[in-house]
Amino acid sequence: MLENLVAWLTGNLSPSARIWTALAPAILACAYFLGGLLIFCIRCAFKGVPRDEETLKRGSTVLVGFFLRHYFFWVIQPLWAVILRSGLPANALSMLSGLLGISSGVAVAAGRFALGGWLFLAAGILDVMDGRIARTRKEANPAGAALDSVLDRYVDSAMLMGLAWYYRDTWVLLPALGALLGSSLVPYVRAKGEGLGVSVRDGAMQRLERVLFLGVGTALSPILEAVFWPEQKHPMHWLAVVGLVFVAVMSNLTAISRFRNLVKALAPKRQEARSEKAIVGLNAAAGAIATAVDFALVLALVEWMDLLPAWATVLGALLGAVVNYSINRVLTFRSTAAVGRQMVRYAVVSGTSALLNAGGVALLTLHPQLAYTLGWWLVRGVVYFAWNLPLQRDYVFNDTASNNDTLLEQRPHAA
CATH class of the missing domain: 1.20.120.1760 (CDP-alcohol phosphotransferase transmembrane (TM) domain)
Incomplete structure:
Protein backbone atom coordinates (compact mmCIF):
# COMPACT_ATOMS: atom_id res chain seq x y z
CA MET A 1 0.00 0.00 0.00
CA ALA A 267 -16.84 52.23 -36.93
CA PRO A 268 -18.75 55.00 -38.75
CA LYS A 269 -21.76 53.62 -40.58
CA ARG A 270 -21.31 53.23 -44.33
CA GLN A 271 -23.98 53.18 -46.95
CA GLU A 272 -23.32 49.96 -48.84
CA ALA A 273 -24.96 49.15 -52.15
CA ARG A 274 -25.01 45.50 -51.11
CA SER A 275 -24.20 43.30 -48.14
CA GLU A 276 -20.66 42.75 -46.92
CA LYS A 277 -20.84 39.06 -47.86
CA ALA A 278 -21.74 40.00 -51.43
CA ILE A 279 -18.79 42.42 -51.59
CA VAL A 280 -16.37 39.78 -50.31
CA GLY A 281 -17.75 37.21 -52.77
CA LEU A 282 -17.52 39.53 -55.78
CA ASN A 283 -14.08 40.75 -54.77
CA ALA A 284 -12.81 37.19 -54.41
CA ALA A 285 -14.39 36.23 -57.74
CA ALA A 286 -12.68 39.21 -59.41
CA GLY A 287 -9.35 38.01 -58.03
CA ALA A 288 -9.94 34.46 -59.26
CA ILE A 289 -10.91 35.63 -62.76
CA ALA A 290 -7.92 37.96 -62.94
CA THR A 291 -5.58 35.13 -61.87
CA ALA A 292 -7.03 32.83 -64.54
CA VAL A 293 -6.61 35.52 -67.24
CA ASP A 294 -3.06 36.17 -66.03
CA PHE A 295 -2.15 32.48 -66.23
CA ALA A 296 -3.81 31.99 -69.63
CA LEU A 297 -1.87 34.91 -71.14
CA VAL A 298 1.41 33.60 -69.73
CA LEU A 299 0.76 30.18 -71.29
CA ALA A 300 -0.19 31.72 -74.62
CA LEU A 301 2.87 33.99 -74.78
CA VAL A 302 5.31 31.28 -73.75
CA GLU A 303 3.87 28.32 -75.69
CA TRP A 304 2.68 30.06 -78.87
CA MET A 305 4.91 33.13 -79.18
CA ASP A 306 8.11 31.76 -77.58
CA LEU A 307 8.36 34.73 -75.21
CA LEU A 308 10.60 34.37 -72.19
CA PRO A 309 8.61 33.27 -69.10
CA ALA A 310 9.83 36.28 -67.10
CA TRP A 311 8.50 38.80 -69.64
CA ALA A 312 5.33 36.77 -70.09
CA THR A 313 4.79 36.88 -66.33
CA VAL A 314 5.12 40.68 -66.29
CA LEU A 315 2.59 41.08 -69.11
CA GLY A 316 0.24 38.55 -67.54
CA ALA A 317 0.38 40.34 -64.18
CA LEU A 318 -0.41 43.68 -65.88
CA LEU A 319 -3.42 42.23 -67.72
CA GLY A 320 -4.63 40.48 -64.55
CA ALA A 321 -4.41 43.78 -62.66
CA VAL A 322 -6.48 45.57 -65.32
CA VAL A 323 -9.12 42.82 -65.27
CA ASN A 324 -9.26 42.80 -61.48
CA TYR A 325 -9.54 46.58 -61.30
CA SER A 326 -12.27 46.73 -63.95
CA ILE A 327 -14.46 44.05 -62.34
CA ASN A 328 -14.15 45.60 -58.89
CA ARG A 329 -14.87 49.12 -60.16
CA VAL A 330 -17.92 48.15 -62.23
CA LEU A 331 -19.47 45.20 -60.35
CA THR A 332 -18.13 44.91 -56.82
CA PHE A 333 -18.05 48.54 -55.64
CA ARG A 334 -19.93 50.28 -58.49
CA SER A 335 -17.57 53.21 -58.31
CA THR A 336 -17.95 56.40 -60.36
CA ALA A 337 -14.88 58.28 -59.09
CA ALA A 338 -12.05 59.46 -61.34
CA VAL A 339 -10.19 56.55 -62.92
CA GLY A 340 -6.73 58.13 -62.77
CA ARG A 341 -6.69 58.55 -58.99
CA GLN A 342 -8.09 55.05 -58.49
CA MET A 343 -5.48 53.47 -60.76
CA VAL A 344 -2.68 55.08 -58.76
CA ARG A 345 -4.17 53.90 -55.47
CA TYR A 346 -4.81 50.46 -56.90
CA ALA A 347 -1.17 50.24 -57.98
CA VAL A 348 -0.05 51.21 -54.46
CA VAL A 349 -2.24 48.55 -52.85
CA SER A 350 -1.21 45.88 -55.37
CA GLY A 351 2.49 46.68 -55.01
CA THR A 352 2.45 46.61 -51.22
CA SER A 353 0.35 43.44 -51.31
CA ALA A 354 2.99 41.74 -53.46
CA LEU A 355 5.71 42.76 -50.98
CA LEU A 356 3.67 41.53 -48.01
CA ASN A 357 2.97 38.19 -49.70
CA ALA A 358 6.60 37.71 -50.70
CA GLY A 359 7.86 38.69 -47.25
CA GLY A 360 5.38 36.45 -45.48
CA VAL A 361 6.26 33.41 -47.57
CA ALA A 362 9.97 34.14 -47.07
CA LEU A 363 9.49 34.21 -43.30
CA LEU A 364 7.49 30.98 -43.23
CA THR A 365 10.05 29.15 -45.37
CA LEU A 366 12.54 29.75 -42.54
CA HIS A 367 10.69 26.84 -40.92
CA PRO A 368 11.36 23.86 -43.24
CA GLN A 369 8.87 21.68 -41.39
CA LEU A 370 6.06 23.84 -42.83
CA ALA A 371 5.26 23.08 -46.48
CA TYR A 372 5.80 26.19 -48.61
CA THR A 373 2.47 25.60 -50.39
CA LEU A 374 0.61 25.76 -47.08
CA GLY A 375 2.57 28.86 -46.14
CA TRP A 376 1.68 30.45 -49.48
CA TRP A 377 -2.03 29.95 -48.90
CA LEU A 378 -1.86 31.11 -45.27
CA VAL A 379 -0.06 34.32 -46.22
CA ARG A 380 -2.40 34.97 -49.14
CA GLY A 381 -5.46 34.62 -46.94
CA VAL A 382 -4.11 36.88 -44.19
CA VAL A 383 -2.93 39.58 -46.60
CA TYR A 384 -6.20 39.49 -48.53
CA PHE A 385 -8.45 39.98 -45.49
CA ALA A 386 -6.12 42.27 -43.53
CA TRP A 387 -4.84 44.44 -46.41
CA ASN A 388 -6.29 43.99 -49.91
CA LEU A 389 -10.01 43.85 -49.18
CA PRO A 390 -10.20 46.70 -46.61
CA LEU A 391 -8.00 49.00 -48.69
CA GLN A 392 -9.89 48.33 -51.90
CA ARG A 393 -13.15 49.05 -50.09
CA ASP A 394 -12.06 52.07 -48.03
CA TYR A 395 -9.19 53.55 -50.06
CA VAL A 396 -9.29 52.62 -53.74
CA PHE A 397 -13.02 52.41 -54.53
CA ASN A 398 -14.38 54.63 -51.74
CA ASP A 399 -16.20 57.31 -53.76
CA THR A 400 -17.07 59.34 -50.64
CA ALA A 401 -13.41 59.64 -49.58
CA SER A 402 -12.37 60.42 -53.16
CA ASN A 403 -14.94 63.21 -53.43
CA ASN A 404 -13.83 64.67 -50.10
CA ASP A 405 -10.20 64.64 -51.25
CA THR A 406 -11.17 66.40 -54.47
CA LEU A 407 -13.05 69.10 -52.52
CA LEU A 408 -10.03 69.65 -50.27
CA GLU A 409 -7.77 70.03 -53.27
CA GLN A 410 -10.14 72.53 -54.89
CA ARG A 411 -10.55 74.63 -51.71
CA PRO A 412 -8.42 77.80 -51.96
CA HIS A 413 -5.55 77.97 -49.52
CA ALA A 414 -5.62 80.65 -46.86
CA ALA A 415 -3.31 83.57 -47.55
Whole structure:
Protein backbone atom coordinates (compact mmCIF):
# COMPACT_ATOMS: atom_id res chain seq x y z
CA MET A 1 0.00 0.00 0.00
CA LEU A 2 2.81 2.39 0.96
CA GLU A 3 4.72 1.53 -2.20
CA ASN A 4 1.67 2.33 -4.33
CA LEU A 5 1.25 5.68 -2.56
CA VAL A 6 4.93 6.54 -3.12
CA ALA A 7 4.66 5.56 -6.80
CA TRP A 8 1.56 7.71 -7.21
CA LEU A 9 3.22 10.71 -5.59
CA THR A 10 6.44 10.37 -7.62
CA GLY A 11 4.66 9.65 -10.90
CA ASN A 12 6.35 6.22 -11.34
CA LEU A 13 3.12 4.50 -12.34
CA SER A 14 2.46 1.24 -14.12
CA PRO A 15 0.10 1.26 -17.14
CA SER A 16 -2.78 -0.04 -15.02
CA ALA A 17 -2.10 2.54 -12.32
CA ARG A 18 -2.08 5.28 -14.96
CA ILE A 19 -5.51 4.11 -16.10
CA TRP A 20 -6.96 4.07 -12.59
CA THR A 21 -5.56 7.46 -11.59
CA ALA A 22 -7.47 8.89 -14.54
CA LEU A 23 -10.49 6.63 -14.35
CA ALA A 24 -11.25 6.58 -10.61
CA PRO A 25 -12.20 10.27 -10.36
CA ALA A 26 -14.01 9.92 -13.69
CA ILE A 27 -16.11 7.03 -12.42
CA LEU A 28 -17.20 9.02 -9.36
CA ALA A 29 -17.85 12.17 -11.39
CA CYS A 30 -19.71 10.30 -14.12
CA ALA A 31 -21.85 8.44 -11.57
CA TYR A 32 -22.82 11.72 -9.95
CA PHE A 33 -23.37 13.78 -13.09
CA LEU A 34 -25.05 11.06 -15.17
CA GLY A 35 -27.32 10.10 -12.27
CA GLY A 36 -28.06 13.78 -11.77
CA LEU A 37 -28.84 14.17 -15.46
CA LEU A 38 -31.39 11.32 -15.29
CA ILE A 39 -33.10 12.88 -12.28
CA PHE A 40 -32.94 16.32 -13.91
CA CYS A 41 -34.62 15.03 -17.09
CA ILE A 42 -37.39 13.38 -15.04
CA ARG A 43 -37.88 16.61 -13.12
CA CYS A 44 -38.03 18.61 -16.34
CA ALA A 45 -40.64 16.24 -17.76
CA PHE A 46 -43.00 16.92 -14.84
CA LYS A 47 -42.12 20.43 -13.68
CA GLY A 48 -40.26 21.99 -16.57
CA VAL A 49 -36.64 23.13 -16.77
CA PRO A 50 -35.54 24.96 -13.60
CA ARG A 51 -34.38 28.37 -14.78
CA ASP A 52 -31.12 29.75 -13.48
CA GLU A 53 -31.37 33.54 -13.68
CA GLU A 54 -27.63 34.17 -14.00
CA THR A 55 -27.42 31.65 -16.83
CA LEU A 56 -30.22 33.42 -18.68
CA LYS A 57 -28.35 36.72 -18.32
CA ARG A 58 -25.04 35.27 -19.50
CA GLY A 59 -26.56 33.46 -22.48
CA SER A 60 -25.55 30.18 -24.11
CA THR A 61 -23.33 28.98 -26.95
CA VAL A 62 -23.56 26.45 -29.75
CA LEU A 63 -21.30 24.06 -27.84
CA VAL A 64 -23.05 24.31 -24.46
CA GLY A 65 -26.70 25.32 -24.72
CA PHE A 66 -29.15 26.56 -22.11
CA PHE A 67 -30.38 23.07 -21.17
CA LEU A 68 -26.89 21.85 -20.25
CA ARG A 69 -26.11 25.09 -18.42
CA HIS A 70 -29.29 24.93 -16.36
CA TYR A 71 -28.58 21.28 -15.63
CA PHE A 72 -25.00 22.00 -14.51
CA PHE A 73 -26.00 24.68 -12.03
CA TRP A 74 -28.86 22.50 -10.77
CA VAL A 75 -26.65 19.46 -10.24
CA ILE A 76 -23.95 21.35 -8.30
CA GLN A 77 -26.51 22.90 -5.95
CA PRO A 78 -25.60 20.52 -3.05
CA LEU A 79 -21.93 21.52 -3.25
CA TRP A 80 -22.88 25.18 -3.59
CA ALA A 81 -25.14 24.93 -0.52
CA VAL A 82 -22.35 23.36 1.56
CA ILE A 83 -19.92 26.11 0.60
CA LEU A 84 -22.53 28.79 1.24
CA ARG A 85 -23.23 27.47 4.75
CA SER A 86 -19.54 27.06 5.52
CA GLY A 87 -19.15 30.83 5.61
CA LEU A 88 -16.04 30.81 3.39
CA PRO A 89 -15.54 34.25 1.79
CA ALA A 90 -15.97 34.45 -1.96
CA ASN A 91 -12.41 35.76 -2.30
CA ALA A 92 -11.15 32.63 -0.56
CA LEU A 93 -12.86 30.51 -3.22
CA SER A 94 -11.28 32.66 -5.92
CA MET A 95 -7.83 32.18 -4.38
CA LEU A 96 -8.38 28.44 -4.00
CA SER A 97 -9.50 28.25 -7.62
CA GLY A 98 -6.35 30.12 -8.64
CA LEU A 99 -4.08 27.84 -6.62
CA LEU A 100 -5.67 24.68 -8.03
CA GLY A 101 -5.52 26.06 -11.58
CA ILE A 102 -1.85 27.01 -11.33
CA SER A 103 -1.13 23.59 -9.82
CA SER A 104 -2.79 21.97 -12.84
CA GLY A 105 -0.23 23.64 -15.11
CA VAL A 106 2.64 22.37 -12.97
CA ALA A 107 1.18 18.86 -13.03
CA VAL A 108 0.73 18.61 -16.81
CA ALA A 109 4.20 20.09 -17.39
CA ALA A 110 5.54 17.12 -15.43
CA GLY A 111 3.43 14.68 -17.47
CA ARG A 112 0.76 14.07 -14.82
CA PHE A 113 -2.19 14.68 -17.10
CA ALA A 114 -4.86 12.98 -14.99
CA LEU A 115 -3.95 15.02 -11.92
CA GLY A 116 -3.62 18.24 -13.94
CA GLY A 117 -6.93 17.75 -15.72
CA TRP A 118 -8.93 17.13 -12.55
CA LEU A 119 -7.29 20.08 -10.78
CA PHE A 120 -8.20 22.29 -13.74
CA LEU A 121 -11.82 21.12 -13.67
CA ALA A 122 -12.03 21.64 -9.89
CA ALA A 123 -10.67 25.16 -10.34
CA GLY A 124 -13.33 25.83 -12.96
CA ILE A 125 -16.16 24.68 -10.70
CA LEU A 126 -14.91 26.87 -7.84
CA ASP A 127 -14.64 29.80 -10.23
CA VAL A 128 -18.32 29.38 -11.09
CA MET A 129 -19.27 29.43 -7.42
CA ASP A 130 -17.29 32.36 -6.04
CA GLY A 131 -19.26 35.07 -7.81
CA ARG A 132 -22.58 33.45 -6.97
CA ILE A 133 -21.59 33.20 -3.32
CA ALA A 134 -20.69 36.89 -3.23
CA ARG A 135 -23.92 37.96 -4.92
CA THR A 136 -26.06 35.73 -2.68
CA ARG A 137 -24.48 37.22 0.44
CA LYS A 138 -24.63 40.71 -1.11
CA GLU A 139 -20.85 40.98 -0.77
CA ALA A 140 -20.09 41.51 -4.45
CA ASN A 141 -17.74 44.44 -5.07
CA PRO A 142 -15.37 45.65 -7.83
CA ALA A 143 -12.29 44.45 -5.95
CA GLY A 144 -13.61 40.87 -5.83
CA ALA A 145 -14.59 40.99 -9.49
CA ALA A 146 -11.09 42.20 -10.42
CA LEU A 147 -9.47 39.47 -8.32
CA ASP A 148 -11.64 36.79 -9.93
CA SER A 149 -10.99 38.02 -13.46
CA VAL A 150 -7.21 38.27 -13.06
CA LEU A 151 -6.96 34.85 -11.40
CA ASP A 152 -8.96 33.33 -14.27
CA ARG A 153 -6.29 34.57 -16.68
CA TYR A 154 -3.56 33.05 -14.49
CA VAL A 155 -5.38 29.72 -14.33
CA ASP A 156 -5.91 29.49 -18.09
CA SER A 157 -2.36 30.61 -18.81
CA ALA A 158 -0.82 28.22 -16.30
CA MET A 159 -2.62 25.20 -17.77
CA LEU A 160 -1.69 26.11 -21.34
CA MET A 161 1.91 26.98 -20.39
CA GLY A 162 2.19 23.57 -18.73
CA LEU A 163 0.94 21.87 -21.88
CA ALA A 164 3.30 23.96 -24.00
CA TRP A 165 6.22 22.90 -21.82
CA TYR A 166 5.26 19.23 -22.06
CA TYR A 167 4.90 19.41 -25.86
CA ARG A 168 7.87 21.76 -26.39
CA ASP A 169 9.69 19.32 -28.72
CA THR A 170 6.63 18.42 -30.82
CA TRP A 171 4.27 20.12 -33.27
CA VAL A 172 1.64 20.35 -30.51
CA LEU A 173 3.56 23.33 -29.13
CA LEU A 174 1.99 25.46 -31.89
CA PRO A 175 -1.68 24.78 -30.96
CA ALA A 176 -0.74 25.18 -27.27
CA LEU A 177 0.59 28.66 -28.00
CA GLY A 178 -2.41 29.35 -30.23
CA ALA A 179 -4.78 28.36 -27.43
CA LEU A 180 -2.87 30.60 -25.03
CA LEU A 181 -3.27 33.51 -27.44
CA GLY A 182 -6.96 32.88 -28.11
CA SER A 183 -7.82 32.33 -24.45
CA SER A 184 -6.23 35.67 -23.59
CA LEU A 185 -7.85 37.61 -26.43
CA VAL A 186 -11.43 36.41 -25.87
CA PRO A 187 -11.83 38.08 -22.46
CA TYR A 188 -9.64 41.03 -23.48
CA VAL A 189 -11.83 41.97 -26.45
CA ARG A 190 -14.90 41.69 -24.25
CA ALA A 191 -13.34 43.93 -21.57
CA LYS A 192 -12.20 46.44 -24.19
CA GLY A 193 -15.70 46.52 -25.65
CA GLU A 194 -17.28 47.09 -22.26
CA GLY A 195 -14.82 49.93 -21.65
CA LEU A 196 -15.97 51.52 -24.92
CA GLY A 197 -19.64 50.95 -24.19
CA VAL A 198 -20.15 47.95 -26.50
CA SER A 199 -21.21 44.50 -25.29
CA VAL A 200 -19.42 41.69 -27.14
CA ARG A 201 -20.25 38.33 -25.54
CA ASP A 202 -20.74 36.24 -28.67
CA GLY A 203 -18.65 33.25 -29.71
CA ALA A 204 -18.76 29.49 -29.19
CA MET A 205 -15.58 29.11 -27.10
CA GLN A 206 -16.07 31.00 -23.85
CA ARG A 207 -14.49 30.14 -20.53
CA LEU A 208 -16.94 27.40 -19.55
CA GLU A 209 -16.31 25.66 -22.87
CA ARG A 210 -12.53 26.07 -22.56
CA VAL A 211 -12.50 24.53 -19.08
CA LEU A 212 -14.80 21.69 -20.14
CA PHE A 213 -13.03 20.59 -23.34
CA LEU A 214 -9.49 21.16 -22.12
CA GLY A 215 -10.05 19.74 -18.63
CA VAL A 216 -11.93 16.59 -19.65
CA GLY A 217 -9.58 15.85 -22.55
CA THR A 218 -6.53 16.22 -20.34
CA ALA A 219 -7.94 14.30 -17.37
CA LEU A 220 -8.99 11.26 -19.39
CA SER A 221 -6.09 11.17 -21.86
CA PRO A 222 -3.89 8.76 -19.82
CA ILE A 223 -6.49 6.03 -20.30
CA LEU A 224 -5.91 5.81 -24.06
CA GLU A 225 -2.15 6.08 -23.62
CA ALA A 226 -2.03 3.25 -21.08
CA VAL A 227 -4.19 1.01 -23.27
CA PHE A 228 -2.58 1.60 -26.70
CA TRP A 229 0.92 2.93 -25.95
CA PRO A 230 1.79 1.59 -22.47
CA GLU A 231 5.58 1.53 -23.02
CA GLN A 232 6.05 5.14 -24.08
CA LYS A 233 8.01 7.19 -21.58
CA HIS A 234 6.75 10.49 -23.01
CA PRO A 235 3.26 9.68 -24.39
CA MET A 236 1.45 12.09 -26.69
CA HIS A 237 -1.83 11.99 -24.74
CA TRP A 238 -3.87 12.22 -27.93
CA LEU A 239 -7.17 12.98 -26.22
CA ALA A 240 -5.57 16.05 -24.67
CA VAL A 241 -4.10 16.99 -28.06
CA VAL A 242 -7.57 16.86 -29.66
CA GLY A 243 -9.03 19.06 -26.91
CA LEU A 244 -6.09 21.47 -27.15
CA VAL A 245 -6.33 21.85 -30.92
CA PHE A 246 -10.09 22.35 -30.70
CA VAL A 247 -9.71 25.02 -28.03
CA ALA A 248 -6.94 26.73 -30.03
CA VAL A 249 -9.03 26.96 -33.19
CA MET A 250 -12.35 27.85 -31.59
CA SER A 251 -10.96 30.38 -29.08
CA ASN A 252 -9.21 32.31 -31.84
CA LEU A 253 -12.31 32.21 -34.01
CA THR A 254 -14.30 33.54 -31.05
CA ALA A 255 -11.75 36.31 -30.47
CA ILE A 256 -11.77 37.28 -34.15
CA SER A 257 -15.58 37.27 -34.23
CA ARG A 258 -15.75 39.49 -31.14
CA PHE A 259 -13.09 41.82 -32.51
CA ARG A 260 -14.89 42.11 -35.84
CA ASN A 261 -18.21 42.86 -34.14
CA LEU A 262 -16.56 45.41 -31.85
CA VAL A 263 -14.93 47.28 -34.73
CA LYS A 264 -18.15 47.11 -36.74
CA ALA A 265 -20.13 48.57 -33.84
CA LEU A 266 -17.65 51.41 -33.30
CA ALA A 267 -16.84 52.23 -36.93
CA PRO A 268 -18.75 55.00 -38.75
CA LYS A 269 -21.76 53.62 -40.58
CA ARG A 270 -21.31 53.23 -44.33
CA GLN A 271 -23.98 53.18 -46.95
CA GLU A 272 -23.32 49.96 -48.84
CA ALA A 273 -24.96 49.15 -52.15
CA ARG A 274 -25.01 45.50 -51.11
CA SER A 275 -24.20 43.30 -48.14
CA GLU A 276 -20.66 42.75 -46.92
CA LYS A 277 -20.84 39.06 -47.86
CA ALA A 278 -21.74 40.00 -51.43
CA ILE A 279 -18.79 42.42 -51.59
CA VAL A 280 -16.37 39.78 -50.31
CA GLY A 281 -17.75 37.21 -52.77
CA LEU A 282 -17.52 39.53 -55.78
CA ASN A 283 -14.08 40.75 -54.77
CA ALA A 284 -12.81 37.19 -54.41
CA ALA A 285 -14.39 36.23 -57.74
CA ALA A 286 -12.68 39.21 -59.41
CA GLY A 287 -9.35 38.01 -58.03
CA ALA A 288 -9.94 34.46 -59.26
CA ILE A 289 -10.91 35.63 -62.76
CA ALA A 290 -7.92 37.96 -62.94
CA THR A 291 -5.58 35.13 -61.87
CA ALA A 292 -7.03 32.83 -64.54
CA VAL A 293 -6.61 35.52 -67.24
CA ASP A 294 -3.06 36.17 -66.03
CA PHE A 295 -2.15 32.48 -66.23
CA ALA A 296 -3.81 31.99 -69.63
CA LEU A 297 -1.87 34.91 -71.14
CA VAL A 298 1.41 33.60 -69.73
CA LEU A 299 0.76 30.18 -71.29
CA ALA A 300 -0.19 31.72 -74.62
CA LEU A 301 2.87 33.99 -74.78
CA VAL A 302 5.31 31.28 -73.75
CA GLU A 303 3.87 28.32 -75.69
CA TRP A 304 2.68 30.06 -78.87
CA MET A 305 4.91 33.13 -79.18
CA ASP A 306 8.11 31.76 -77.58
CA LEU A 307 8.36 34.73 -75.21
CA LEU A 308 10.60 34.37 -72.19
CA PRO A 309 8.61 33.27 -69.10
CA ALA A 310 9.83 36.28 -67.10
CA TRP A 311 8.50 38.80 -69.64
CA ALA A 312 5.33 36.77 -70.09
CA THR A 313 4.79 36.88 -66.33
CA VAL A 314 5.12 40.68 -66.29
CA LEU A 315 2.59 41.08 -69.11
CA GLY A 316 0.24 38.55 -67.54
CA ALA A 317 0.38 40.34 -64.18
CA LEU A 318 -0.41 43.68 -65.88
CA LEU A 319 -3.42 42.23 -67.72
CA GLY A 320 -4.63 40.48 -64.55
CA ALA A 321 -4.41 43.78 -62.66
CA VAL A 322 -6.48 45.57 -65.32
CA VAL A 323 -9.12 42.82 -65.27
CA ASN A 324 -9.26 42.80 -61.48
CA TYR A 325 -9.54 46.58 -61.30
CA SER A 326 -12.27 46.73 -63.95
CA ILE A 327 -14.46 44.05 -62.34
CA ASN A 328 -14.15 45.60 -58.89
CA ARG A 329 -14.87 49.12 -60.16
CA VAL A 330 -17.92 48.15 -62.23
CA LEU A 331 -19.47 45.20 -60.35
CA THR A 332 -18.13 44.91 -56.82
CA PHE A 333 -18.05 48.54 -55.64
CA ARG A 334 -19.93 50.28 -58.49
CA SER A 335 -17.57 53.21 -58.31
CA THR A 336 -17.95 56.40 -60.36
CA ALA A 337 -14.88 58.28 -59.09
CA ALA A 338 -12.05 59.46 -61.34
CA VAL A 339 -10.19 56.55 -62.92
CA GLY A 340 -6.73 58.13 -62.77
CA ARG A 341 -6.69 58.55 -58.99
CA GLN A 342 -8.09 55.05 -58.49
CA MET A 343 -5.48 53.47 -60.76
CA VAL A 344 -2.68 55.08 -58.76
CA ARG A 345 -4.17 53.90 -55.47
CA TYR A 346 -4.81 50.46 -56.90
CA ALA A 347 -1.17 50.24 -57.98
CA VAL A 348 -0.05 51.21 -54.46
CA VAL A 349 -2.24 48.55 -52.85
CA SER A 350 -1.21 45.88 -55.37
CA GLY A 351 2.49 46.68 -55.01
CA THR A 352 2.45 46.61 -51.22
CA SER A 353 0.35 43.44 -51.31
CA ALA A 354 2.99 41.74 -53.46
CA LEU A 355 5.71 42.76 -50.98
CA LEU A 356 3.67 41.53 -48.01
CA ASN A 357 2.97 38.19 -49.70
CA ALA A 358 6.60 37.71 -50.70
CA GLY A 359 7.86 38.69 -47.25
CA GLY A 360 5.38 36.45 -45.48
CA VAL A 361 6.26 33.41 -47.57
CA ALA A 362 9.97 34.14 -47.07
CA LEU A 363 9.49 34.21 -43.30
CA LEU A 364 7.49 30.98 -43.23
CA THR A 365 10.05 29.15 -45.37
CA LEU A 366 12.54 29.75 -42.54
CA HIS A 367 10.69 26.84 -40.92
CA PRO A 368 11.36 23.86 -43.24
CA GLN A 369 8.87 21.68 -41.39
CA LEU A 370 6.06 23.84 -42.83
CA ALA A 371 5.26 23.08 -46.48
CA TYR A 372 5.80 26.19 -48.61
CA THR A 373 2.47 25.60 -50.39
CA LEU A 374 0.61 25.76 -47.08
CA GLY A 375 2.57 28.86 -46.14
CA TRP A 376 1.68 30.45 -49.48
CA TRP A 377 -2.03 29.95 -48.90
CA LEU A 378 -1.86 31.11 -45.27
CA VAL A 379 -0.06 34.32 -46.22
CA ARG A 380 -2.40 34.97 -49.14
CA GLY A 381 -5.46 34.62 -46.94
CA VAL A 382 -4.11 36.88 -44.19
CA VAL A 383 -2.93 39.58 -46.60
CA TYR A 384 -6.20 39.49 -48.53
CA PHE A 385 -8.45 39.98 -45.49
CA ALA A 386 -6.12 42.27 -43.53
CA TRP A 387 -4.84 44.44 -46.41
CA ASN A 388 -6.29 43.99 -49.91
CA LEU A 389 -10.01 43.85 -49.18
CA PRO A 390 -10.20 46.70 -46.61
CA LEU A 391 -8.00 49.00 -48.69
CA GLN A 392 -9.89 48.33 -51.90
CA ARG A 393 -13.15 49.05 -50.09
CA ASP A 394 -12.06 52.07 -48.03
CA TYR A 395 -9.19 53.55 -50.06
CA VAL A 396 -9.29 52.62 -53.74
CA PHE A 397 -13.02 52.41 -54.53
CA ASN A 398 -14.38 54.63 -51.74
CA ASP A 399 -16.20 57.31 -53.76
CA THR A 400 -17.07 59.34 -50.64
CA ALA A 401 -13.41 59.64 -49.58
CA SER A 402 -12.37 60.42 -53.16
CA ASN A 403 -14.94 63.21 -53.43
CA ASN A 404 -13.83 64.67 -50.10
CA ASP A 405 -10.20 64.64 -51.25
CA THR A 406 -11.17 66.40 -54.47
CA LEU A 407 -13.05 69.10 -52.52
CA LEU A 408 -10.03 69.65 -50.27
CA GLU A 409 -7.77 70.03 -53.27
CA GLN A 410 -10.14 72.53 -54.89
CA ARG A 411 -10.55 74.63 -51.71
CA PRO A 412 -8.42 77.80 -51.96
CA HIS A 413 -5.55 77.97 -49.52
CA ALA A 414 -5.62 80.65 -46.86
CA ALA A 415 -3.31 83.57 -47.55
